[in-house]
Amino acid sequence: MGRVEQRKMNYDLLLLRFGEFTLKGKNRARFEKAVLRHVRALLQAFPKAVIQREFGRLYIVLNGESGEEMIKVLQKVFGITSISPVKLAKLDVEDIASKAVALMQELDLPEGATFKVNARRVWKEFPHSSHELNHLVGAPVLRSCSGLKVNVREPDVELRLEVREQGAYLFCEVIPAAGGYPLGTNGKAMLLLSGGIDSPVAAWSAMRRGLEVECVHFYSYPYTSERAKEKVIDLAKVLSGYAGHIRLHLVPFTEVQTAFTQTRQENLIITLMRRAMLRIATRLAEKEGALALVTGDSLGQVASQTLQSMNVIGRATNLPLLRPLVMMDKNDIIDKAKDIGTYDLSILPYEDCCTLFIPKSPATNPNLWVVEKIEASLRELPTLIDEAVAKTETITLKPGKAVKGLDDQTINEDWF
Ligand code: ATP
Ligand code: MG
Numbered sequence: 386m387g388r389v390e391q392r393k394m395n396y397d398l399l400l401l402r403f404g405e406f407t408l409k410g411k412n413r414a415r416f417e418k419a420v421l422r423h424v425r426a427l428l429q430a431f432p433k434a435v436i437q438r439e440f441g442r443l444y445i446v447l448n449g450e451s452g453e454e455m456i457k458v459l460q461k462v463f464g465i466t467s468i469s470p471v472k473l474a475k476l477d478v479e480d481i482a483s484k485a486v487a488l489m490q491e492l493d494l495p496e497g498a499t500f501k502v503n504a505r506r507v508w509k510e511f512p513h514s515s516h517e518l519n520h521l522v523g524a525p526v527l528r529s530c531s532g533l534k535v536n537v538r539e540p541d542v543e544l545r546l547e548v549r550e551q552g553a554y555l556f557c558e559v560i561p562a563a564g565g566y567p568l569g570t571n572g573k574a575m576l577l578l579s580g581g582i583d584s585p586v587a588a589w590s591a592m593r594r595g596l597e598v599e600c601v602h603f604y605s606y607p608y609t610s611e612r613a614k615e616k617v618i619d620l621a622k623v624l625s626g627y628a629g630h631i632r633l634h635l636v637p638f639t640e641v642q643t644a645f646t647q648t649r650q651e652n653l654i655i656t657l658m659r660r661a662m663l664r665i666a667t668r669l670a671e672k673e674g675a676l677a678l679v680t681g682d683s684l685g686q687v688a689s690q691t692l693q694s695m696n697v698i699g700r701a702t703n704l705p706l707l708r709p710l711v712m713m714d715k716n717d718i719i720d721k722a723k724d725i726g727t728y729d730l731s732i733l734p735y736e737d738c739c740t741l742f743i744p745k746s747p748a749t750n751p752n753l754w755v756v757e758k759i760e761a762s763l764r765e766l767p768t769l770i771d772e773a774v775a776k777t778e779t780i781t782l783k784p785g786k787a788v789k790g791l792d793d794q795t796i797n798e799d800w801f
Contacts, residue, residue: 395472395487395491396447396452396470396471396472397446397447397471397472397473398437398444398445398446398447398470398471398473398554399444399445399447399452399455399456399459399468399469399470399471400442400443400444400468400469400470400471400554400556401420401424401442401443401444401445401459401462401465401467401468401562402441402442402465402466402467402468402469403416403417403420403441403442403443403464403465403466404464404465404466404564404565404566412570415570416464416566416567416570417438417567419464419567419568419569419570420443420462420463420464420465420567421436421438421443423462423463423464423567423568423629424436424443424445424459424462424465426629427458427459427462427629428445428455430458431450431451431454431455432450433447433448433449433450434446434447434448434450434455435448443465444471445459452470456468456470456560459562460560460561460562460563461562461563461626461627462562462563462567463563463564463565463566463567463568463592463593463595463627464563464564464565464566464567464568464570464595465562465563465564466561466562466564467559467560467561467562468559468560468562469545469556469557469558469559469560470556470558470560471554471555471556472484472487472488472554472555472556473552473553473554473555474552474553474554474555475552475553476508476511476548476552476553478513478518478521480553481518481521481522481546481548481553481555482521482522482525482526483525484553484555485502485522485525485526485544485546485555486525486526486529486530488544488555488556488557489526489529489530489533489542489544489557490529490530492542492557494530494532494533494541494542495532496532497532497534498532498533498534498541498542499533499534499535499536499539499540499541499542500526500533500534500535500536500540500541500542500543500544501519501523501535501536501537501540501542501543501544502518502519502522502523502526502544502545502546503519503543503544503545503546504516504518504519504522504545504546504547504548505545505546505547505548506518506548507547507548507549507550508548508549508550510550511548518546518548522544522546523535526544542557543557544556544557545557563593563627564593565592565593565594565595566593566594566595567595568592568595568597568627568628568629569595569596569597570595571594571595571596572595572596572597572675572676572677573596573597573598573599573673573674573675573676574591574596574597574598574599574670574675574676574677574678574679574707575598575599575600575601575634575666575667575669575670575673575675575677575678575679576588576591576598576599576600576601576678576679576680577600577601577602577603577662577663577666577678577679577680577681578600578601578602578617578620578621578633579602579617579681580613580616580617580620580731580733580735581681581731582681582718582719582722582727582728582731582732583681583682583683583686583710583718584680584681585620585623585624585681585722585725585727585731586681586709586710586718586721586722586725586727587679587680587681587708587709587710588600588624588679589624589627589721589725589727590709590710590721591679591707591709592624592627592628594709596677596679597628598624598628598631598679599631599632599633599634599669599673599675600621600624600631600632600633600634601633601634601636601665601666601669601777602614602617602633602634602635602636603636603638603662603665604617604635604636604637604638605637605638605639605642606637606639607639608639608642609735610735612735613735614635616730616733616735617633618633618780618782619730620727620730620731621633621782622782622783622784623725623726623727623730623784624727625782625783625784626726626784627725629783630781630782630783631781631782632673632779632780632781632782633779633780633781633782634669634777634778634779635777635778635779635780636665636669636773636774636776636777637773637776637777638658638661638662638773640769640772640773641658641661641665641766641769641770641773642658644763644765644766644769645657645658645661645763648759648762648763650759651744651745652744652746652747652748653748653751653755653756653759654744654747655688655689655744655747655748656689656694656697656698656747656748656751656756657756657759657760659689659698659701660697660698660700660701660756660760661701661766661770663678663698663699663701663702663706664701664702664770665770665773665774665777666678666702667701667702667703667704668770668774669774669777670704675704676704676705677704677705677706677707678702678704678705678706678707679706679707679708679709680706680707680708681708681710682695682708682710682711683708683710683711683712683713683715683718684711684712686715687747688747688748688749689747691749691750693749693750693751694748694749694750694751695708696753697751697752697753697756700753
């Protein structure tokens with residue numbers, strides 16, 4: 386956002402633009418409604434703000450609320466591609482010109498910077514054409530801002546003016562927002578959330594495609610500490626900033642894990658654990674009406690993410706297994722994690738149940754037949770999986786706080 390963060394903004398409204406889904410004819414109304422619900426929920430923190438709807442856009446009248454703060458929050462809303470802070474003028478050329486001059490002066494542009502005015506007369510009864518308006522506004526700006534020059538081809542700043550029946554809107558900044566599809570408009574998925582760098586980024590990517598995400602985390606007391614679980618809760622809280630709220634299923638995994646360690650099949654232990662995780666996540670997905678599983682796997686990253694491992698592990702579920710990061714480089718994943726605000730938490734050094742049991746040489750090419758044989762020899766495995774599902778604890782997280790045992794109804798009413 387650069388410039389916007391650095392200076393005090395003196396704007397009247399925010400213009401929010403919808404993204405790619407506006408192209409999808411019959412779904413458009415549903416998608417716009419989903420964005421509106423999400424925005425409305427977030428604006429509870431800005432009680433004086435008022436939302437105005439318009440075809441393909443939303444306007445937020447600030448009424449004295451902080452534009453900078455609001456932009457930070459609204460940039461996280463999927464389905465919004467960009468935000469422009471807008472200055473409002475009366476439908477009067479003099480007022481438009483003086484507001485335009487004020488806006489350009491507030492930008493504090495360097496000597497020699499170039500600009501052009503791009504006027505649009507949406508309300509056709511306004512007495513001046515777009516072409517006339519470009520001149521009527523451009524001339525006083527040039528006179529009042531010494532050092533500014535006009536460049537109609539490649540200006541540093543494009544001062545846009547839209548004349549509408551309710552007033553004249555002036556803006557020049559287009560601040561990028563999250564984009565993608567509005568939350569939940571493409572169904573629900575169950576995401577396996579570890580404490581690492583990858584899975585929170587996978588969660589964000591899935592949400593950005595319009596998936597509602599519920600998270601499942603496997604912990605192994607006493608091998609993993611309370612702090613490790615808290616770290617995952619904190620990660621889910623950050624993710625809830627993009628969703629309004631996030632449900633997190635905490636699965637006790639110690640018994641299942643211990644059963645595997647007793648098989649003494651060291652090299653296959655990660656493969657066996659991952660398959661058990663997928664089985665449990667599938668059961669939870671079915672219970673919660675989620676139609677896919679999501680993981681933070683990235684091809685070749687570790688032994689369990691070779692193509693052969695992914696193949697053997699993935700066969701433990703019948704649900705589509707989505708791996709949004711599968712083709713991404715670690716550096717790009719790290720950049721994204723920093724962007725979305727999960728990186729600093731992810732690198733805190735708390736143990737994960739899998740990393741604790743990493744054998745010296747984990748199988749990179751596990752054999753499905755052998756793996757299935759070992760599982761079949763563990764007679765108690767189905768019962769242990771049933772018990773893990775039964776003992777799963779679910780919490781609902783909102784940005785900044787954890788709410789134990791809060792039912793969906795309360796959350797939904799509160800947020801949407
Ligand atoms: P990250 O843990 O963020 O994925 P990583 O490179 O450490 O990074 P792995 O540990 O190999 O990845 O795990 C691969 C995927 O398996 C994770 O992205 C996550 O989706 C899932 N996973 C691993 N451990 C757990 C866990 N304890 N609970 C839930 N999911 C897990
Ligand atoms: Mg991990």
